[in-house]
Amino acid sequence: MVVYRRLLSISARYWAVFVAVAVAAATFAATDAGFAYMMTILTEIVGAGDDLDERQALIKEWLPLGILLLFIVRGLGNFLSSFGMGWIARTTIKELRRRVFERYLVLPTRFFNQRSSGQLLSKITYDVGQVASSASTVVITLIKDSLTIVFLVGYMLYLSFQLSLFVFIIAPMIAGIVRYLGVLFRRHNKKIQESMGNITRITQEALEAHKIVKIFGGRSYESERFNAINERNRRMELRLLTATSAGDGINMLVSAFGIAGVIYLISQIDLEVSRVMGFITAMVLLMSPLKRLTNINASIQRGVAAGESLFRVIDEEAERDTGTENPERIEGRVEFRNVSFSYSGTNVSVLNDINLVVEPGETLAIVGRSGSGKSTLVSLLPRFYDIDSGQILIDGLSVDEYSLEGLRRHISLVSQEVTLFNDTVEANIAYGGLAGASTEEIRQAVLSANAEEFVAALPDGLATMVGDRGVLLSGGQRQRLSIARALLKDSPILILDEATSALDTESERHIQAALEQLMQNRTTFVIAHRLSTIENADRIIVMEEGRIVESGKHEDLLATAGHYAALHRMQFSDDDARQTG
Ligand SMILES: Nc1ncnc2c1ncn2[C@@H]1O[C@H](COP(=O)(O)OP(=O)(O)OP(=O)(O)O)[C@@H](O)[C@H]1O
Ligand SMILES: [Mg+2]
Numbered sequence: 287m288v289v290y291r292r293l294l295s296i297s298a299r300y301w302a303v304f305v306a307v308a309v310a311a312a313t314f315a316a317t318d319a320g321f322a323y324m325m326t327i328l329t330e331i332v333g334a335g336d337d338l339d340e341r342q343a344l345i346k347e348w349l350p351l352g353i354l355l356l357f358i359v360r361g362l363g364n365f366l367s368s369f370g371m372g373w374i375a376r377t378t379i380k381e382l383r384r385r386v387f388e389r390y391l392v393l394p395t396r397f398f399n400q401r402s403s404g405q406l407l408s409k410i411t412y413d414v415g416q417v418a419s420s421a422s423t424v425v426i427t428l429i430k431d432s433l434t435i436v437f438l439v440g441y442m443l444y445l446s447f448q449l450s451l452f453v454f455i456i457a458p459m460i461a462g463i464v465r466y467l468g469v470l471f472r473r474h475n476k477k478i479q480e481s482m483g484n485i486t487r488i489t490q491e492a493l494e495a496h497k498i499v500k501i502f503g504g505r506s507y508e509s510e511r512f513n514a515i516n517e518r519n520r521r522m523e524l525r526l527l528t529a530t531s532a533g534d535g536i537n538m539l540v541s542a543f544g545i546a547g548v549i550y551l552i553s554q555i556d557l558e559v560s561r562v563m564g565f566i567t568a569m570v571l572l573m574s575p576l577k578r579l580t581n582i583n584a585s586i587q588r589g590v591a592a593g594e595s596l597f598r599v600i601d602e603e604a605e606r607d608t609g610t611e612n613p614e615r616i617e618g619r620v621e622f623r624n625v626s627f628s629y630s631g632t633n634v635s636v637l638n639d640i641n642l643v644v645e646p647g648e649t650l651a652i653v654g655r656s657g658s659g660k661s662t663l664v665s666l667l668p669r670f671y672d673i674d675s676g677q678i679l680i681d682g683l684s685v686d687e688y689s690l691e692g693l694r695r696h697i698s699l700v701s702q703e704v705t706l707f708n709d710t711v712e713a714n715i716a717y718g719g720l721a722g723a724s725t726e727e728i729r730q731a732v733l734s735a736n737a738e739e740f741v742a743a744l745p746d747g748l749a750t751m752v753g754d755r756g757v758l759l760s761g762g763q764r765q766r767l768s769i770a771r772a773l774l775k776d777s778p779i780l781i782l783d784e785a786t787s788a789l790d791t792e793s794e795r796h797i798q799a800a801l802e803q804l805m806q807n808r809t810t811f812v813i814a815h816r817l818s819t820i821e822n823a824d825r826i827i828v829m830e831e832g833r834i835v836e837s838g839k840h841e842d843l844l845a846t847a848g849h850y851a852a853l854h855r856m857q858f859s860d861d862d863a864r865q866t867g
Contacts, residue, residue, distance in 0.1 A: 289593035290586075293421055297378045307370035308429055314363030315433030318571045319441045320356050324349065326445070326564030333559055367430060375422035382414045385600050392604040395670040396630045404487025409599060412482050413592040420589030427582050431575035438568045438575075445565045452551055453569065474526040475591040481519040488512050530584060534577065545569070605690060606672065612692030616681050618646040618778035618809035620667065625676035627666060636662050638832040640676070644825075646778070649810040651820035653853060654829030660813045661702055663829070664781045667811075668697045680779070695719065698775040700785035702813075704764045706756030711741055712748040714756075715770045723774055734804065735770035736796040737763070761788040769797060773804060780810045787815065816857070826850060 297304075331338065331346050338346060386409060398406075442450045492499055492508045499508055548569065552562055620643070627637040636659050644650050652660045665671060666678055669685055678685045685693055706714050715731060716723040728748065732738050740763050744750035756764045765788045772780065782801070786794045794816075802822065804810075814820050821840045828836035828849045836849050843850035 289590045289597060290421070292597060293378070293417065293589075293593060296381055297374050297421075300374050300377065303370050303374055307367050307374070307426075310363045310366035310370065311426065311430040312363075312433050314360055314367060314430055315437055317356055317360035317363065318434045318575075319437035319568065321353075322438065322441055322564050322568035322571060324353060324356065325567040326560045329563035330558075330560035367426060371422045371426045374425075375418040378421070379414050379418040382417060382596060383410055386410055386414065386596060389600050389602060389604070393602055394605045394672075395665075397602060399629070400631065402483075402487045402490075404490040405483040406599075407490070408479075408483040408486040409596060412486075413479065413595050416479070416592035417589050417596060420585045420592070423585045424582055424589065427575075427578050427585070431579050434575045435572060435579065438572045442565055442568050442572075445561045445568070446555075446557055448555060449548060449551060449557075449565055452547060474522055474529065475588050478519065478522045478526060479591060479595060481515060481522055484515045485512075485519060488515060526584075530581070533581065533584075538577075605669075606686075607690045609685075609687045609689045609692070611683055611688040613681075613688075613696075616696050616778050618696070619679075619681050620644040620779065620809055621677075621679040621682075622663075623677040623679065625666070625673050625678060627662065627671065627673045629671070636832050637666075637673075640832075640834060642827065642834065644809055644811070646809055647807050648825065649805045649812060649823045651812045651814065651823035651826045652829060653814065653820065653826060653850065658829040659832040660829055661783055662832075664699075664783060664811050664813065667779065667781065668694050668699065696777050697779045697781065698772040698777040699781045700765070700768050700772045700783065701781075702783045702787075704756070704761075704768045704788075706752050706759070706764055706767065708752070708754045710746075710749050710751055711744065711767060714752060714767055715774055717771060720771070720774050727774060728770075731770040731774040734773050734797075734800040735766045736793055736800065737766040737770055740766075762790070762793060765789060766793070766797070769801075773800070778808050780805065780808050782810065783813045784815065785812075828853070 327345055328349065331342050331349075334342055390406065439450070439454075442453065488508070488511055492504075492512070495504075499505060548566070557565075622640045622642040625637055625640040626635060628635045640663065642650075652663065654660055662671075666673055667680075667685070669690065680688070680693070680696075707717070712725075712728060713721075715728055725748075729738070732741055732748075741747060741750075750758075752758055752764075752767075756767070759767070765785065769782075769785055772782075772785075785801075786797055789797065805812075812820055812823060820826060823840070825837060826840060826843055827834050828843070830849065836843060836846070838846070838850075844854060845851075
């Protein structure tokens with residue numbers, strides 16, 4: 287019940303609403319017993335025929351109004367308790383969502399590598415809803431129904447102790463059945479949630495990759511995959527349904543035995559008709575709250591399963607952020623000392639004993655075959671991953687000694703995969719910490735990124751929406767916006783990972799000029815496949831299987847006739863081929 291305790295701790299601050307809900311629910315509960323009482327009286331009066339005493343005459347006059355009042359009170363109690371509980375549930379949903387989302391923002395990169403975004407999405411949509419609806423059902427049932435039961439049972443005991451005793455023999459039987467069903471529910475709910483996550487994941491993949499699906503004839507593959515998981519979900523739901531409805535049936539059967547027994551017992555003992563009437567009314571009224579109370583297990587299990595899944599995320603450890611250094615300005619001297627790294631979950635070493643010093647203002651170009659570890663190397667600087675051994679120093683301090691914020695505010699990145707937000711061009715450039723930038727600064731960044739021409743041609747210029755992940759822009763346009771964003775940040779360390787790969791030679795040359803100017807007084811890491819973009823770097827390192835195999839200036843490296851010279855030769859023969867072809 288840890289899950290429930292934690293949920294309660296979230297909603298505990300709404301205790302005042304809870305109290306109101308409890309009062310309303312108790313009022314509601316009392317009306318059931320009240321109704322049974324009125325039935326007793328009614329029978330009594332009807333039985334008395336015309337010779338009513340004074341009290342009975344008075345009651346007869348007021349009974350219709352009494353019943354009306356009773357139901358008004360009942361309706362009010364019902365409304366207030368349901369609404370109050372719904373309010374708490376919606377507020378708790380909002381709070382839970384916020385907590386999960388906030389956690390997503392601080393979780394380490396490796397967390398996202400290990401999970402599909404579909405599953406993470408379904409936690410925020412499906413699981414949160416499950417938790418809240420189950421918790422509110424449980425609370426409302428616990429208060430309203432159990433109180434109703436208490437009142438009704440009390441009244442039944444008052445009417446006939448013997449009969450009541452008999453009725454209560456059924457209760458443990460029902461409890462036993464319920465316990466058994468609860469075990470079934472718990473198992474199914476976990477599976478249903480998993481299959482729901484898979485449905486989201488597969489749909490999301492198909493939506494995001496819709497072009498690939500179309501061109502590579504993935505339709506039947508995708509629909510088969512989807513149908514399989516969809517069917518699995520149906521089967522799980524059906525199993526749960528079987529358990530629930532069988533549970534209902536069994537409960538009803540047990541109740542029927544009870545009623546038959548009661549009727550038999552009534553015929554045996556001598557009981558006033560009015561009392562019998564009241565008793566049976568109470569017993570009938572007892573049934574549905576009792577049923578809900580026995581079904582409560584399903585709700586509890588549903589909530590617990592979803593809650594566990596949520597709290598697992600909330601408890602997931604955030605990025606380690608124990609450093610305290612947060613300098614206003616840094617020089618930008620970067621040093622890798624015997625750095626080795628492998629992605630968690632694998633023991634393939636992606637970087638091997640890297641030693642590298644980059645002086646402030648130096649431009650370092652990193653070349654090497656695809657998969658040689660270039661992106662990995664630069665992703666260690668902003669501490670997207672923690673290294674296994676060795677040290678990475680910035681201005682002589684280990685990156686661990688900086689706070690994450692203190693470290694990252696000095697690093698600008700144009701990554702291999704451009705990520706734009708479904709917002710305006712302007713908001714994408716002046717993103718996050720850059721939100722305070724003036725329009726003039728943004729214009730300057732756009733200009734330097736050689737983006738002013740296409741931005742001006744957009745329907746609303748800087749205020750144009752770029753669409754989901756920037757789909758309304760071309761690849762090269764997206765890349766230029768992401769360069770503009772990096773330029774605007776104006777940080778002492780700049781990482782350009784294939785920053786110009788989507789651009790034509792002409793645009794690249796334009797940006798190249800701007801970038802070169804930009805690189806002047808900052809430490810820059812440039813990764814590029816097109817060697818022409820890196821010939822002017824202060825130094826070039828060549829990577830091969832996670833090691834630095836060559837290092838030097840363009841001319842020197844060409845002269846040594848090693849890896850770089852080979853890459854360069856290939857590049858030129860490619861260009862030749864392109865020109866002649
Ligand atoms: N998130 C990850 N989890 C596990 N392994 C990874 C991950 N990212 C990359 N790798 C592996 O690490 C190695 C280096 O990848 P990296 O992205 O650094 O290469 P790269 O030099 O940037 O290649 P490219 O030129 O194609 O961008 C590859 O073998 C890759 O399979
Ligand atoms: Mg890469």
